[in-house]
Amino acid sequence: MGSYPEKIWFNGGIVPWQDANIHVMSHVVHYGSSVFEGIRSYETPSGVCIFRLTDHLRRLYASAKIYEMQIDVEPDILRRACFEVLEANGLRGGYLRPVAWRGLGGFGLSAQTPIEVAVAAWNMGPYLGPGVLEQGIDACVSSWQRMAPNTIPTGAKAGGNYLSGQLIAREARRLGFGEGIALASTGLLSEGAGENLFLVFDGVLHTTPVSAALLNGITRDSIISLARANGIAVVERDLPREYLYLADEIFMCGTAAEITPIRSVDGRAVGSGRPGPLTARIQQLFFGLFDGSTPDPAGWLEYR
Ligand code: PMP
Known part of the structure; x- marks a missing residue:
């Protein structure tokens, strides 16, 4: 990732990178209970686009459904969050990472924890290496x-x-x-x-x-x-x-x-x-x- 981007969209709004934290006892830390997406944004002759954003978000909610995770944030809000986090970091393209996870509140595999959501964005070259x-x-x-x-x-x-x-x-x-x-x-x-x-x-x-x-x-x-x-x-x-x-x-x-x-x-x-x-x-x-x-x-x- 190189240097960290400055801002992250975290549970409803843009916050500084260093403030986007979760508790060590969050369900996800122990049980891997997150769902996420990787999405690319590209600069095009018509401006900065996000490639198949709707389809990626659909898959995010589908992954959550499989694990009985109710994401309360509406897809439209997350869609806007993706563009907001690009803008907040001055990115004209790059990689977006929406993620939802089981947070703090109840321990045990079937605990009804709150579902938290974030979207990060950063510059990313070819994933498997330069060239x-x-x-x-x-x-x-x-x-x-x-x-x-x-x-x-x-x-x-x-x-x-x-x-x-x-x-x-x-x-x-x-x-x-x-x-x-x-x-x-x-x-x-x-x-x-x-x-x-x-x-x-x-x-x-x-x-x-x-x-x-x-x-x-x-x-x-x-x-x-x-x-x-x-x-x-x-x-x-x-x-x-x-x-x-x-x-x-x-x-x-x-x-x-x-x-x-x-x-x-x-x-x-x-x-x-x-x-x-x-x-x-x-x-x-x-x-x-x-x-x-x-x-x-x-x-x-x-x-x-
Ligand atoms: N398989 C796995 C295991 C992956 O992690 C990914 C990347 N998300 C893919 C396939 C490719 O999926 P997509 O084209 O939607 O990024």
Whole structure:
């Protein structure tokens, strides 16, 4: 993050960064009971937009619903908070982090605690490191599997899920890889530690289905729409691990990672070992949204 931004939207208003605190006995500290979003804002020819803000907020409230967390702040207020926190920090783009959590009040797993809400914003370059969007990363398959579907729901973007992500990402970095890819409890491919996955075979995009223990990513959805609108076929399907070694191209995607090419998996080159043409085309379509070269018929670029 570099230096901290000055302001945070915290339980209803903008406060200085150092005042946005919670009590150590808050439920979330002990039990991982938070839900959150990661959203990017981009500067465009029409001003500063927040990408698919409505969809991200919808997912935030959906994650809360799964965990029986009643967020009393209306979506419209949170929507305004996102723009306010960008402005309060003088940001013209960057990363937004709305988060809701179980606060102080009652202890025990089923305690009816207050639900608190905050939105932070800061500048963020490419999540997986400088230059990765152009050069790609070397990935590995993790020794850690994703949660089985009847354990912790991966369709909720909840704080506790990211214990799984931490094991996968930290193991990958420790072994010298740029990111880890997890298998589901079925043994089939799931997703990256914090990214969805696309493989290219013969000009067709293949991505793992929501039943493969993954978060139904908004970037993934955007890529599927952009590809289909531009005559590129996409199939959502179960994929076995070895397809990672056979694909012509692979990329990861997510709000933070944007579209990051993968140039090798487990030491085996993906295709030529360099980011491929379809990956470049998807990057061009995606980033083209923000300079106006890709049309935005669905209104994904949201302005204040
Ligand atoms: N999977 C996981 C586990 C993630 O944390 C993320 C990032 N939120 C994604 C996929 C990608 O989702 P999105 O495109 O909505 O950011």
